Amino acid sequence: MAALPLADNVAVYIAQKEKLFEKEGLEVKIEPVQQSTKAIPALVKGDVNVIAGANYVSFLQANEKGTLDLSVLAEAASMTSHMMDALVMPDSKIKTPKDLEGKKVAVNILNNIQSLTLDAILKANNADPSKVEYVSVPFPQMAAALEKGQVDAIHTVEPFTSATEKDLGARVAVDGGAEPVTNTPIAGYISTQKFAKENPKTAAAFQRAIFAAQKIAAGDRKKVEDILPTYTKIDAKVASVITLPGYPTSLNTTRMQKVVDLMDSAKLLKEKPDLKTILFQPSA
Incomplete structure (x- = not known):
């Protein structure tokens, strides 16, 4: 997994620390990156399976251009007031x-x-x-x-x-997090359709582990504060006072549609994508 050193990605590090990946039978190696889009070539080649903290705008554009056959495995962060x-x-x-x-x-x-x-x-x-x-x-x-x-x-x-x-x-x-953009999804855990289709059980296990970690992040600020200084430049003092993003615990089509609608109104997309195919839904 390629991951940015941001609060958006805290679930990855919580999942690792709390052994949530292990519980799902996964071995996850985290590779820090400074820009999520720079990891796209590695994702397409299969050298990286997931990009954590990927901003939806760039990746939906890459999907439309054909640079990437996008699959969103889980939401990472949503907008909060003063974030x-x-x-x-x-x-x-x-x-x-x-x-x-x-x-x-x-x-x-x-x-x-x-x-x-x-x-x-x-x-x-x-x-x-x-x-x-x-x-x-x-x-x-x-x-x-x-x-x-x-x-x-x-x-x-x-x-x-x-x-x-x-x-x-x-x-x-x-x-910058006021209405009408409060709760707008801003970043996610991105993979490819190829990976998700060829490894549906792995993708589903990853999604479960991340959502379990998101629940911890959403419900226990202290755990977020404790782990942020271990992978970001945010020290403990700043971690105790900063405004955190929201940590969604599900993959919601209606919520994700807000991003698409904003992009559409700004003419950043030629046509709206079919979110039902982009958002990964594990089979029963």
């Missing part, structure tokens, strides 16, 4: 979504989950997303770009949110 925030300098006049019109906003990757969800929040608050200029800035460099005035706001995530607030006195201008 992502639009931060501004303390003296900024930006205080509402409407105030972002005509401004430069830093996002990690253009035309992805950040701009997609923020656009939906803007529309819900009578602001015009087409009047916002998104600029691609890696998360670790966003604070410097904000401080230098290269951008007017940064759309960032933990642990960068807390660090920027502390170091620059930055404040939240827009809650």
Whole structure:
């Protein structure tokens, strides 16, 4: 499994620590990666069986292009209030979504989950997303770009949110997890149709182990806090205060449809995919 060092993937490490994979008869080797999309060639070749924490936008696009024959084995994370925030300098006049019109906003990757969800929040608050200029800035460099005035706001995530607030006195201008995007799925455990069809029992066992770990993550924050510092750059102090994503314990077509609808409205897909074929459902 290729896995990003994010809170989205905590179920993998909980499953490993609690021997949930072992219980299902699985031996799982975790290979850290910095970008989920960079693991696609290895996934297609079969060198990697699952990518953990894969962002749905990029992978649904890859599926449409034919780069990947996508199978979603389990959901990893969903949006929660303040999981992502639009931060501004303390003296900024930006205080509402409407105030972002005509401004430069830093996002990690253009035309992805950040701009997609923020656009939906803007529309819900009578602001015009087409009047916002998104600029691609890696998360670790966003604070410097904000401080230098290269951008007017940064759309960032933990642990960068807390660090920027502390170091620059930055404040939240827009809650990036507010309605209408609350509970929107943002990342999952991705495989290929080939792997899922050739190894249905393995895929089903993996899904069971992950959902068991997701239940632990969703119900016991302390266990999440304890394990985050073991595989991320989030230390114990930050882990105790950061906003965590939601950890879905099922694979839900209706919930996943929210991502597809957002992508469709943003013209990031030519046509809506058939989720019934993409979402892995174990046979009885």
